[in-house]
Amino acid sequence: MKYLCLVYCDECILHSDPDSPADAECLAYAQTIQGSGRMIAAEALSSTQTATTVRMRNGHMSITDGPFAETKEQLAGFYLVDARDLNEALQIAGKIPAARVGSVEVRPVRELQP
Incomplete structure (x- = not known):
């Protein structure tokens, strides 16, 4: 099963x-x-200062510089892994080096239904 390990850290x-x-x-x-x-x-991301957020509302696109929300920790990168189960995905996430200074959110990938 696929799991996305989202790495969050305070950029400061x-x-x-x-x-x-x-x-x-x-x-x-x-x-x-x-x-x-x-x-x-797996990829590391550039600073949130380089982010652009896109929203579609009532058929109109809104573009904003920066991340979508002000938070203490920012999305710094990700690992997309194929693990037997959540436990194995958590073991992988726990060894991600940036987890020492931030956090890693582990989420199963949901297959889209046609």
């Missing part, structure tokens, strides 16, 4: 906290998951 401390992982550590972990055959995709 993401790369400055002593426990923050370096890019090389994150890349090494992603390669470990890739080598196990459970990785579908």
